[in-house]
Amino acid sequence: MEDGVGIEVHAAAKTFGTVQAVRPVDLTVAPGEVVTLLGPSGCGKTTLLRLVAGLERETEGTITIDGRSPAEARRSKRIGFVPQAPALLPWRTVAENVSLLQRLRPGCNPAGQPSVGELVDRVGLTDFAAAYPHQLSGGMQQRVALARAFALGAPYLLMDEPFAALDEITRADMRHLLADLCQPLHAAVLFVTHSIAEAVYLSDRVVVLSPRPGRVVGSVEIELARPRVPEIEDDPAFFAHERELRRLLHDGAGR
């Protein structure tokens, strides 16, 4: 078993019945790296993320996380998963939801878990720690979902379009928050989105997928300074990256 190798996807493909969702894909995510899968709706990026999370089995190829299978990585709590919907438990308060994953199979908790109270503070919900999910806005609920994933202290976070259902202003706030959270915790993130701005702002590298069946069209290193601050979105380099990604998406779609 190897530690700190990262996520390695070798020629992984997925077919559902007769439908090929993902063509053989190669992908790596180094420890601490933020990689975004960018592609149009239905291109298989969520399927690829679910393969890495061990929630689906690949029909071809291999996937390892620090040298272990995704199933083993799940068992040893090396993966923090953020689904599209916040998936908060309505009978638990904000603080109780944030601590949920820590409380499940506590014997397997990774070392150095952040404190729940600190995370609730960092996502700006101190005054809502005792509130129930129905008392929160959509953006606040998604902040709880982020804090819950970070609370696990897992070295790899897999995020499946977590901001897709939010309005544009809240969405921008959320990507700024996520970048702030990632910075000191050094977790590697595999992020799925179809928002080009989100991909550029958050990532060290963006992997562009073609329409279904998904294949990698290209990979773009995002050479913007860290820590990322909202002002960077007005930087010409930011626009240049957006333009490049847009071109790759168009090429991938055969336009």
Add this chain to the structure above:
Amino acid sequence: MTDRVRNSSAVWVTTGAVGLIAFWEAFVRVRDVRKFVLLPPSEIVRTFFETPAYYLENMWVTAARLVISLVISLVLAVAVGAALAAWRPLEDASQPMLVLILVTPWVAYISSIQLWVGRGTPTILFLVTFVTAPAFVYATVSGMRGADPAARELFRSVDASTWEVLWHLRLPAALPSLFTAARFNLGLGLAAAYFAEGAALSRNGLGEAGKRAVAFNQGDVLWTTILCTAILGIAAQLAVQLTERWMLRWHASQR
């Protein structure tokens, strides 16, 4: 619900109750209804205070039997329902038995139960448990199946055990439907307990007191017993409602 709306609702409930009692009293007096057919409320109160201990003791006995049976029924049904929710073939296989229990009038087979289990309290407990269990089983299965799929996936992402999924997710998700079933079962269980007590299965309890009143042609005692049974039912409904308000404070039905 705001305090103002709640207060206004309480006023209307009280007005309705007072109106009903006044109408009942006037109807019996004006129409000169025979006391075995219907006794006016004032006569019921007078009869009750002639021998209050007699009625209170019988109410206590019936209440204890009802509560014990419902608790046994709930525990068994949740265990069975959890197994059925986890495995669809088992649920399908159990349908004929559950439907048969639900649709067959228990008054028809009470003599057979008496022959099998014997006389007295165990038979009453058995009957009430038996007739109330299917509603609890259905509520458990539908509630557990309705648990948020995204939350189920989140639990899978850390390889949560079956027990953890049951305790932290499926059981709380089943609570709203279990409370609905509990309210239905209170009426059913009270009727079954009253009937079983009266069917010579007991030497005490409201059902037995009612049967004896009929045998001795005591209309006033019969109607006092009937009202005591109704008060017991109302008290049980209130207790369930209060528990529900507290336990489901997060649920849309309680807002």
